[in-house]
Amino acid sequence: MFTRVDLSAVQTVYRLCYVRTPWAWFTRIPLxxxxxxxxxxxPxxxxxxxxxxxxPDQILKVGFDGPLLSPEEGEHAHPCSVQEVNARHVPWLRTESYLGGPTIHIMAGVTLRRFTELVELAGGMVYAPLGWGELPEVQPMSHAAS
Structure with missing residues (x-):
């Protein structure tokens, strides 16, 4: 069972600033x-x-999964600083295509909305904290007379 969290109000406000798999941090201030x-x-x-x-609302931390590699992982890995990644010299996350398909690059500064789209495109999922959205109202169950 899972609950959907409505993050529509903040999807374009927060931008990716840090990744430590399986977590991604987003900030409201300029990178x-x-x-x-x-x-x-x-590194x-x-x-x-x-x-x-x-x-309190400067940073939003979300979980994610999927076949995504950090700058220090995979075939094209190399050590870099957070400062270099946030300057967009390399992507925070990327896929590697061994069959010639397109690769996905998730760069610093992408919005939460675009991050979610790209993670899902790679075959993964994003998990948001319950405290950062409105939960749907639970409707009372009607009981049929027996």
């Missing part, structure tokens, strides 16, 4: 102003900390 501990160091998976958040 060049979003920071975390040691974001200038490479980011070993050196960098999570995004800083000065306000």
């Amino acid at each position: 060049d102003q979003q920071w975390g501990e040691h974001w200038e160091r490479a 980011y998976m070993r050196e960098a900390g999570l995004p800083y958040s000065d306000k």
Whole structure:
């Protein structure tokens, strides 16, 4: 069983700023102003900390799955810093096509909406926190007379 969370109000407000599989962090502030501990160091998976958040709604963290690789994984892997990824030198996530099909690149700064579309296009799914949306109202069940 799962519950759908309505994130329509924030789908274009938050932009991708950090990934540590299976989590993706989105920020409301410009990418060049979003920071975390040691974001200038490479490789980011070993050196960098999570995004800083000065306000309760500055960062949105979502889960995801699917056949997506970080900059330090796969055939074209190389160490890079969060700063380099957020400058769009490499994608945060990508697919690798071994059969000649198109590859998917998820770059820093994509909106939550576009991130969800691209993860689903790759065959994955995005999981949002329940606290970040309106849950549907539960309708009372009608009982038939027996």
